Amino acid sequence: MNDPPEENDPPEERAMTSDIGAQIEAANAEVVRRLVEPEVTFVGVDVALNVVPGMHERLILYSGPPIEWKRMAPVQQESVIGAALYEKLADSPEDARTQLDTGKIEIAPCHHHATVGAMTGVTSASMAMLIVENDEFGNRAFCKVVERELQFGIHNEDVFANLDWLRDVVGPALDGATNALGGLKLIHHTSQALHMGDECHNRNVAATALLVRKLAPSIANVAPADKVSEILDYFDRIDQAYLGFVMAAAKALTDAAHGVEMSTVVTALARNGVEVGVRVSGLGDQWFTGPAQDIDGAYGPGYGPEDATADIGDSAIVETVGLGAMAVANALTAGAIAGGTAEEAIQKNRTNMEIAAGRSRSFTIPVLDFEGTPTGIDVRAVVRTGIVPYVLTGIAGNKAPWGRVGAGVVHPPLEPFIAAVKAFATSIKE
């Protein structure tokens, strides 16, 4: 590990340690460059089977680090069962469970398929996927067109009809509209929204409004005339419609930033309701995990902590590219969820700068005189300072009737970061 050289080290060892430090700094600088320089384009919408790498008809993806079916959080199991029914892989929930027990229906993390999913993240073959592309590296990433039911474990005929409608009506309109515009530049788009009250994790009101403003003229041209109003209404109803776009964009950046040898920067931060997982650019495909934490939240009427699933979802991918908690000073209205004064929220944003390897170029903070948001979480800095990037998140119920029971703030545990630092130290010694 990158211990500072000490006076009583032999000279050659001091040189080596210092050399390793320089290598890490150079590697992290390259990772930060990959996180902050490329533009990402929204190129279209298609069903997962057609576009998601490795997707097949019996595969269901979920959020967070890898977990066995039996250990999965109940709400995530329920979403997976819902997807199995939606895809007509099973006749009943019991049938689905049996096939999942035996591996006849397969499951895998979204993250292993260039995909991210909010909350339970459940994604299956015939769902409509937003497709984004990293302009510099050419890699693509994917996220479901935002829906608000199955991701919270709810499944019934209405939910399935909505998934059909997203695929058959909204998806083609978005696909046609972005193609008519030659592709929508998501980093630029996100940077605008960041100056308009969004931090683009828990709050995407401006990003969604700007999105519909840009796409609406083309949607009116490409969609069937009798569908235009209902498509536009989707973007009026759902403040978080943009979350899928920005999550996919963040995944397209982090995938391209992954695999830089000697880098200690986080390229994935994901939760499955049981564990929080971290991946590090220089540490290959290994996930470092710790227990998913309870959310310090505000609950809806009739709900309390006993109804809550612990921290869940891939959405914290946006924190790894300088959004969400890394931009919370821009979203004092959303910050109100966490209580406290404006100055406290701004201070939280400053604090996160202590664990970042760099600053964003595109994402800036007006109230801090347009300083770039902290970007590239360095696991060494997290362990050294004890600062973990808190996440603003929705809370999923943990039993029927499922659904969203609240929203709040959660700090990922230190364990995955400590484990990553240890693994890094070991890899250096080898």
Next chain:
Amino acid sequence: MNDPPEENDPPEERAMTSDIGAQIEAANAEVVRRLVEPEVTFVGVDVALNVVPGMHERLILYSGPPIEWKRMAPVQQESVIGAALYEKLADSPEDARTQLDTGKIEIAPCHHHATVGAMTGVTSASMAMLIVENDEFGNRAFCKVVERELQFGIHNEDVFANLDWLRDVVGPALDGATNALGGLKLIHHTSQALHMGDECHNRNVAATALLVRKLAPSIANVAPADKVSEILDYFDRIDQAYLGFVMAAAKALTDAAHGVEMSTVVTALARNGVEVGVRVSGLGDQWFTGPAQDIDGAYGPGYGPEDATADIGDSAIVETVGLGAMAVANALTAGAIAGGTAEEAIQKNRTNMEIAAGRSRSFTIPVLDFEGTPTGIDVRAVVRTGIVPYVLTGIAGNKAPWGRVGAGVVHPPLEPFIAAVKAFATSIKE
């Protein structure tokens, strides 16, 4: 005038002075209440002839305090001539000038007809007007559907075709859409935009995006299918599309707040490029004027101060209800036009609190822990402190080819405020 009582005043005079002070405070509190409590609804669009009180076919309205045709700023004259040609009142610019010289074509301030107009403000009988209504007082106010050419003195067949299109295509769609929604609540709408980077004078990006987001589903239902895309495109092209809505809303509030005896609060702040005019709630229909100031601006390529019309337009009506400069801490991005740091912009906003009789309830400043924006400019406080509410504004050219030559910051002169205080003192002594 409200001099503080002095020890050596006779007791009855002290009592009277103190009584006058209390009367002024009570009157100003009522004016502030009228500025901050009512909701204002966007109820529809119609041509000026049908809805603007006192409008007739030979009348052309203009921005700012009253001014004779011959003294009018050249750019405002040019706009009036454009309107005369558009309305087919004249065959040529020369013919229009002759009829304006002789009074055959009449002119009047927008403000005298429950109307406000941006820049030259020129408004004539067949133009499409946004109609808003004060929910508490029932009075209506009006502003042109935003166009960007005639208001800067440009008139030609394209400009006239655009005015036709606004009246025949955009107007009916807006009218149908807001009616389908039961009327759009503009104070609520504006308060949202204020938390999204707008101060709703120089910057209306969020307000416009939120507007199209809300109205688009209904526009798609009520407009002819082949027109939906071009209508939605209007709101994508024009960041300031919302300015007309918020100006009309401010006029609906200030008209209802006008005429409260003993009040020293400003109910109109308007400029015509030659003079700045102020009206005060307790001082009847009199305008107090001073010279329009040069704008400290950033100019477009090829333009400089020698090409600029001095401060012009009714848009400063929004400053009188707690928007624009009164909310600039919310719009640090727009504030960048004026240069300086974030803290300086926030400080400017704080400074304006010294001249305000109250605080807004709906318009708040997140970075100041959601304090209400300063609302209700008290002419006494302006004179006492020397603080004039600076205005962010566009700059109109002063010769052909006319148009917008830049944008900048301008401080109205102190003269109108001093004149108003003197008039108030005189009225008290009578």
